[in-house]
Amino acid sequence: MSKSSPFATFLIIGPVCFFLGILFSLFPYDYNVLWTTPPGDRDPYFQILENHLKFLHKSPPIISRILHIVIGTGLLGFVTKLYKPSEANMLFDGASLVLYMVGITVYVANIVKGLRVVSAGTYGQMELVEGESDAGTVPGLANDPKSGEVIGREDSLRVMAASNTILALVLVGVLVLQAGQWYAQRKEEAEIAEMDRVAAEKKGQKGAKKSQ
Template identity: 35%
Template sequence: MSFKQAAILAPVSFFLGVLFICFNVDHRILWGSAGLTDEVVADGFQFYATFFNAPPAIKALLHAMIAIGLIGIVSKLHKWDESAMFFDGSSLAAYVFSVAVYLTVTIPALRTIVTPIKDETREVQVEALSVLSAGNLIIVACLLAVLVLQAGQEYARRQEAREFARAESEAKTAEANTKKDQ
């Protein structure tokens, strides 16, 4: 594994871990057997308020990991071959889409939940909580797509190297047989 690939896999795995923790609350909000009760909503509000009010160092770490992932994908895409166009280009699209969902859904929903303006009622906050949970699942799907694409690229690279070595071995064997026959 190259350093560039590690610069992609580490942030993606980090965010999947963070979102897995959020999933403990999200699954109850989206698919809870008892429905969206006051207890589930209160738990969601408390969890996301703690998440939103985290120290600035934690927020800086999250945003730095986003930047590292983008830099890693763009640096791998810099080598413009077929593998980069398909696997890294698709990875970049999925990663950018997940960042876009974070910026357009997660942050505004967190602000609505934790620091609502005076016109936002409790129903609006509950709806923002549901939208936030759904947005988290979309981000998880995008990040899993990045992992699958990176694994597929590595598999294709190894398969290509194996085929190249096999063809080279056959060429050497054919050359040796030709010399032997002369």
């Protein structure tokens, strides 16, 4: 196993921990929506989450730019570590990169689009085909073109909260793989050091026998 660059590893772990911090700050909103919402008093929790998401979506452009720079920093770390990789690097860093790309996909496909939908209030609304009438649509709801079911405000907000949870699990997976790579490298170095020590002892014993 070739020794990986500590700086490249830092370029990966830093952004992952940054994103986990953001998701942790969203967890109080998501938790009440996904798991502990009282049956008779659900709307305040959904309203709080909705207001928070609208506030995030309307944040200054510099916020999204910083976020995208941090995403690019993580990708730079993977490119650096996977440049002329060994088999072990491909195993750990390759799997980590796959998870990282899954996280980016969840972010783009679910979270970014979800923020736009929540900000506009068009929950699940699909674009109408040219000439199609929208008389049958219900305000705040939309028909799923595949199943014909109606996707409402609460379900859309639950999808947003679930996407954050999925993204957090994916990022934790990246950290676990990077930690596994570090442990494997330390283990290999310890085994090599032990082999060198045994070889040196045997060489010393042979030299002592020859001197006798």
